[in-house]
Amino acid sequence: MKIRYAVGVDLGGTKIKIGIVTDEGKIVKKIAIPTLAEEGVEKSIGQIKKGISTLLRGNKNSITGIGIGSPGVVSLKKGTVENPPNLPGWVKVHLGKIISNEFSIPTFVENDANAAAIGELIYGAGKDLKSFIMITLGTGVGGGIIFNKKLFRGDFGGAGEIGHVTIDHNGVKCNCGSIGCLEAYLGNNYFIRDVKEKLNDHKDSKIFQLVNDDLNNLTPQTIHEASLLGDKFSKDYINYLGITLGHGLASIVNILDICNIIIGGGVSGFGKPLFDAAKESLKSRVLTSLKPRIEILPAKLKNNAGIKGASSLVFYD
Amino acid sequence: MKIRYAVGVDLGGTKIKIGIVTDEGKIVKKIAIPTLAEEGVEKSIGQIKKGISTLLRGNKNSITGIGIGSPGVVSLKKGTVENPPNLPGWVKVHLGKIISNEFSIPTFVENDANAAAIGELIYGAGKDLKSFIMITLGTGVGGGIIFNKKLFRGDFGGAGEIGHVTIDHNGVKCNCGSIGCLEAYLGNNYFIRDVKEKLNDHKDSKIFQLVNDDLNNLTPQTIHEASLLGDKFSKDYINYLGITLGHGLASIVNILDICNIIIGGGVSGFGKPLFDAAKESLKSRVLTSLKPRIEILPAKLKNNAGIKGASSLVFYD
Numbered sequence: 001m002k003i004r005y006a007v008g009v010d011l012g013g014t015k016i017k018i019g020i021v022t023d024e025g026k027i028v029k030k031i032a033i034p035t036l037a038e039e040g041v042e043k044s045i046g047q048i049k050k051g052i053s054t055l056l057r058g059n060k061n062s063i064t065g066i067g068i069g070s071p072g073v074v075s076l077k078k079g080t081v082e083n084p085p086n087l088p089g090w091v092k093v094h095l096g097k098i099i100s101n102e103f104s105i106p107t108f109v110e111n112d113a114n115a116a117a118i119g120e121l122i123y124g125a126g127k128d129l130k131s132f133i134m135i136t137l138g139t140g141v142g143g144g145i146i147f148n149k150k151l152f153r154g155d156f157g158g159a160g161e162i163g164h165v166t167i168d169h170n171g172v173k174c175n176c177g178s179i180g181c182l183e184a185y186l187g188n189n190y191f192i193r194d195v196k197e198k199l200n201d202h203k204d205s206k207i208f209q210l211v212n213d214d215l216n217n218l219t220p221q222t223i224h225e226a227s228l229l230g231d232k233f234s235k236d237y238i239n240y241l242g243i244t245l246g247h248g249l250a251s252i253v254n255i256l257d258i259c260n261i262i263i264g265g266g267v268s269g270f271g272k273p274l275f276d277a278a279k280e281s282l283k284s285r286v287l288t289s290l291k292p293r294i295e296i297l298p299a300k301l302k303n304n305a306g307i308k309g310a311s312s313l314v315f316y317d
Numbered sequence: 318m319k320i321r322y323a324v325g326v327d328l329g330g331t332k333i334k335i336g337i338v339t340d341e342g343k344i345v346k347k348i349a350i351p352t353l354a355e356e357g358v359e360k361s362i363g364q365i366k367k368g369i370s371t372l373l374r375g376n377k378n379s380i381t382g383i384g385i386g387s388p389g390v391v392s393l394k395k396g397t398v399e400n401p402p403n404l405p406g407w408v409k410v411h412l413g414k415i416i417s418n419e420f421s422i423p424t425f426v427e428n429d430a431n432a433a434a435i436g437e438l439i440y441g442a443g444k445d446l447k448s449f450i451m452i453t454l455g456t457g458v459g460g461g462i463i464f465n466k467k468l469f470r471g472d473f474g475g476a477g478e479i480g481h482v483t484i485d486h487n488g489v490k491c492n493c494g495s496i497g498c499l500e501a502y503l504g505n506n507y508f509i510r511d512v513k514e515k516l517n518d519h520k521d522s523k524i525f526q527l528v529n530d531d532l533n534n535l536t537p538q539t540i541h542e543a544s545l546l547g548d549k550f551s552k553d554y555i556n557y558l559g560i561t562l563g564h565g566l567a568s569i570v571n572i573l574d575i576c577n578i579i580i581g582g583g584v585s586g587f588g589k590p591l592f593d594a595a596k597e598s599l600k601s602r603v604l605t606s607l608k609p610r611i612e613i614l615p616a617k618l619k620n621n622a623g624i625k626g627a628s629s630l631v632f633y634d
Contacts, residue, residue, distance in 0.1 A: 129474050145572075154448075154575055154579070155448050155464075155574050155610075156610075158604070158607060159572065159573050159574040159575075161572060161574075161604060165482075165571060166483070166484060166565075166602070167483055167485075168488075168497075169484045169561070170485065171485075176607070177529065178601075178603070179602070224539065244486070250483060251482040251572075254482060255462075255476065255568075255569055256469075256476050256480040257471020257473055257475035257478075258476075281524075286481075287478060287493055288493075289400075289473075290475060293472075
């Protein structure tokens, strides 16, 4: 069968990453350019056009479509992007129309977390699954729900906010305005702050050597490295994160009766110890009839997951 | 238009309630017979048949179908009921086939909580809604999800377990084996126990007069009555239940992007004070873009909601 190609646009607050991707999820060419969000909506749209033009030079005829993963609320029908948090001034932008008119190529826009879920469905760990919950652990905790091979978008495309499931309604404040959201425990910045605090009582942790006694250098990678060096505090902390993740996932599985979980994003790099703790904790908390079906899988789209996820929109129907 | 009729069977652990219901949700005739669950599966199935026969005498030709709301996990395609908690011995019963063969009338079986949601969709508060979350507050906290006018069942029909959303992962033990489920705060028996404990510090509550100083007589109705008499403790407690309910619902709304909530079941009898507190608390906790769409409505199917919900399966496609 002939290989088909799509353009994937990963629209971020500071950078736009664009790639040409095969229908098997391989990137054949890619670039990254600044979003220049501070120079206004028109400027950023110009950057997207410029980036796609550069990439398409000499390749245009072989492109099946353009997929764009954008922050904010995306209306599928209209291809509009509304109020993305990191793109000031984008009140309501008809991004799909603008790009398809410019290049005369079918263009699909979707929220970036949803695009990541579709990416796993089309190219990745969800290829052989009928339904799964995708969760991305990074600065925020994002997600997407695939049910019967389709993205579940809810009434207005906002479904799948896995990070804003409550685990403790009297717990830690979340930036979303609520209290005790999963993101307030598993989000990068939240747990780095928590680790810094807890290290006051663990002065013997190997983390101090790894950061040259300056906790400003502390990243999730440091905790990972320390754990691999056998540091008890770091191992315990990763285990605690896994357990907490399992508690959040239990609510979602009980509501949806979808038992396959795919976990991606930088923080998922903690690997097996995180996954094992999450699976055990999740199993211990879901309803009895669901326990035997629980599976947790690592995401397959790692590097350039944003570009690949966006491109997958073209091959998804 | 000619009125159509359905039989609705509300299969409970102790009683089977059966009614003939119009396609507008009016019960024209009904009976209740003992389930005799302790005498085995065959006996109970016999009771269902007997009940339907009695009711159908002289009416059979005008019946469009039979709907059965059953506890346990129900497979729609096969019409089987598996392991309902209150019906010992019902490992896997082909209830749909058995009943349709007996009466030569199309028969539809669904989990009782799901049937209640479909009941609200077909006859009740959800008639004009595209999507809603149904929650039934009683001994347990049950639920069902209607999305785009269809029941969302998840992979194996277990979706909608609203009662087993976590609100505090370090909280109160739930009978399901997990910790901090919504049901462990809003379920009848749980909060009655909690109120009894808290009354130790509220000896001036009007509740004591209403139960003749014997807390064994305490029911949700007592708390309701006391609140109507101006009892501060009772009013505060109903407010607390509403707030807690809102916290649980926030997780569900954030996951599903479904913002209409219909609340039924005996405990919803607390009425406006409960609903108002729940709505305010829910609004304060969901993501910003969802806040303006939040609506909480009382269920319309009150008495005989079980029979009506079951009968609605016949008019649902």
